[in-house]
Amino acid sequence: KAYVSALLAELDLERSLLAPRLETVFVGGGTPTFTEPGAFERVLGALPEADEVTVEANPETVTPALASVLRSHGVDRVSLGAQTFQPHLLEVLERRADRDTIRRAVHTLRKVGFDNVSLDLIYGIPGQSAGDLAADLEEALALDPEHLSCYELEAKPGTRFTHAYGEELGRQADAMETYFERVVDRLVAGGYRWYETANFCRAEKRRDLRSRHNLAYWRGRDYLGIGIGAVSTIGDRRWRNAPRLAPYVAASAAGQAPPREHEPLSRDVRRRERLMLGLRLDEPLALDAVRAAVDDAALARMTSLGLAEVVRADDAATVRLTRRGRFLGGGVTVALLT
Structure with missing residues (x-):
C-alpha cells in the first residue's frame, strides 16, 4: 500500500x-x-x-x-x-x-x-x-x-x-x-x-491490432514512466528512477521526485535510436529523419545483398529491412549506422 x-x-x-x-x-x-x-x-x-x-x-x-x-x-x-x-x-x-x-x-x-x-x-x-x-x-x-x-x-x-x-x-x-x-x-x-x-x-x-504501446516506443515517441526503476524519455531528456523502494517511498512522503539518474540526449543520439528502433518495424522509415545516422555505403551494400530496400518517391525516400534482413535484425541495423 x-x-x-x-x-x-x-x-x-x-x-x-x-x-x-x-x-x-x-x-x-x-x-x-x-x-x-x-x-x-x-x-x-x-x-x-x-x-x-x-x-x-x-x-x-x-x-x-x-x-x-x-x-x-x-x-x-x-x-x-x-x-x-x-x-x-x-x-x-x-x-x-x-x-x-x-x-x-x-x-x-x-x-x-x-x-x-x-x-x-x-x-x-x-x-x-x-x-x-x-x-x-x-x-x-x-x-x-x-x-x-x-x-x-x-x-x-x-x-x-x-x-x-x-x-x-x-x-x-x-x-x-x-x-x-x-x-x-x-x-x-x-x-x-x-x-x-x-x-x-x-x-x-x-x-488495427498492433500494440499502440509497442508502436509508440519503436517510433521514438516521448513517454513517461512511473515507479521504481521506471525510465522516461521526453524531448532531449531521459531519466531513470532508482530501483530502490525505501528512497522512492521517502521521496514521495516528502512531496519530491524520486532519486533519478539523468541522461541528456543529443540530436545525434535521437537519430541513431530512431534508426535502430524504427527498423524493427515492417513499415518504411523516412530516410530524411535519420539521414545523418546512416552510412550511405553500408546502405548501398545492404540493399545489394537483399537485406534492406530503399523506395524513392518525388524528393522523399524510405528504408526498411527485407524479410531476410529482419531475420538478421540487429546485425544489419548496426552495419547501417555511421
Whole structure:
C-alpha cells in the first residue's frame, strides 16, 4: 500500500508533462495483478484516459472479479504472460500457471467483453524441442488472441537460472535462429502480421491490432514512466528512477521526485535510436529523419545483398529491412549506422 501511494504521488507530480489525451497507457513492469485488490483499484482509478489502456497479467491472477475490475476501469487490452503451454517447460521457468490456467484466463477475459488479448510466449527454454515450440504455437493459435509477442529467452550471466541450465542454454543458442524462423512462418501462415521483430497481430480490415504501446516506443515517441526503476524519455531528456523502494517511498512522503539518474540526449543520439528502433518495424522509415545516422555505403551494400530496400518517391525516400534482413535484425541495423 505504501508503494502504491508513492506511485500515485509520482504520477500526480508529473501529470503536467502529459498530453490532454494519451495514445497509450501500459501498466506492467512485472505483474501488477499480484497487487492487493484495493490498492490495485486505486492505481486503475488514477490512470489518465488514453486511446489504449493495457494491463499485464499472469494467467493465474485472472479471476472473474479481476476481469470485471479491469473492464470497469477502462482497461481495453490485457497482455497475458503465458510463456509456454508445456508442463516440463513451465516447471523450468518456475511458473505457477499450467495450460488449463492459461486457457481459463483467456476465456474469463472474453466473458466480460475483452476483444483485445495478447499472449507472451518464450522460445529457447532449456529442454525445449522444436516439437515443443510447434505445440506452443498451435495452442496459442487455438485461443485466437488478437496479438502475440514471442521472445527469445534471455538468461543473465551469474544468475541461479544460468548456473542451473548453462550447458543446455548453450545448446539452445545454436537453434535460436531456426526457432525464430519457425515462429514467424507459423504465425504469418496463421493470419498474423509480423509488424515488429518480436510482435504479431491478427490481420483485420476493421481495426488495427498492433500494440499502440509497442508502436509508440519503436517510433521514438516521448513517454513517461512511473515507479521504481521506471525510465522516461521526453524531448532531449531521459531519466531513470532508482530501483530502490525505501528512497522512492521517502521521496514521495516528502512531496519530491524520486532519486533519478539523468541522461541528456543529443540530436545525434535521437537519430541513431530512431534508426535502430524504427527498423524493427515492417513499415518504411523516412530516410530524411535519420539521414545523418546512416552510412550511405553500408546502405548501398545492404540493399545489394537483399537485406534492406530503399523506395524513392518525388524528393522523399524510405528504408526498411527485407524479410531476410529482419531475420538478421540487429546485425544489419548496426552495419547501417555511421
